[in-house]
Amino acid sequence: MSPASGHKSHAHRRSVALFGGTFDPIHAGHIAVAEAAQKRFHLDTVYFVPSSRPPHKTKPALTPFLHRYAMVALACADHASFQPSTAEAPDGAAPHVFYTYDTVKKYRREHPDDHLYFIVGADQFLEIPTWRNYEALLDSCDFIIASRPGFRVDALRLVVPPEKLGRTQSSDPNTIVLRKSTVHILTTVASHISSTEIRQRLGSRRNIHGLVPPRVEEYILGQALYR
Numbered sequence: 001m002s003p004a005s006g007h008k009s010h011a012h013r014r015s016v017a018l019f020g021g022t023f024d025p026i027h028a029g030h031i032a033v034a035e036a037a038q039k040r041f042h043l044d045t046v047y048f049v050p051s052s053r054p055p056h057k058t059k060p061a062l063t064p065f066l067h068r069y070a071m072v073a074l075a076c077a078d079h080a081s082f083q084p085s086t087a088e089a090p091d092g093a094a095p096h097v098f099y100t101y102d103t104v105k106k107y108r109r110e111h112p113d114d115h116l117y118f119i120v121g122a123d124q125f126l127e128i129p130t131w132r133n134y135e136a137l138l139d140s141c142d143f144i145i146a147s148r149p150g151f152r153v154d155a156l157r158l159v160v161p162p163e164k165l166g167r168t169q170s171s172d173p174n175t176i177v178l179r180k181s182t183v184h185i186l187t188t189v190a191s192h193i194s195s196t197e198i199r200q201r202l203g204s205r206r207n208i209h210g211l212v213p214p215r216v217e218e219y220i221l222g223q224a225l226y227r
Helices: 028-041 065-076 100-110 135-140 154-157 195-203 214-223
Strands: 015-021 045-050 083-084 114-120 142-146 173-175 183-185
Touching: 015 028, 015 100, 028 045, 028 114, 028 142, 028 183, 045 065, 065 083, 065 114, 065 214, 100 114, 154 173, 154 183
Parallel strands: 015 045, 015 114, 045 083, 114 142, 142 183
Antiparallel strands: 173 183
């Protein structure tokens, strides 16, 4: 996971987002969220980080990492600022469990000057109290929350420990100010697409055209995935 190449001025502080997930498969909704986040926060790079074996997923039939990484790479191919990341690639035959806190901490150590965001869905953020070292994670980077129709911002505030909330709050109702970071709710895009639905459609040999990027659709069909 290295910065995109290019000759940037030393005065420019890069804004970077890590977008983690199983991406099984990556779909048009993921890309729409990344595009909206990049536009709103002027992100230099969005790193898509496919997980090796996420701690909260008990599904045994997770598609092999190499396939999921290949699909992410293909989805990023038409976006100069989108980069696939091997930050959570398995080391050896047995997939390793990665924790978001460790991934963020590693990036922070390697690129201390970057303004770092972590992109996550609203439903996933509601589960953050179950994540390892979640209070330290809340301190370690800003968050971009991909909202969904009908979602209430107050629900996100409730999962943040009171002592982590900032002394003052933003006038923007879609921003939650914490003591050491900020949670931004991305309301400009909401997707009904899910990876589960795409797998189910493929399993019953239904069309997925338009639900995933064209290169990803070609790869899935060519590799006969999810059949």
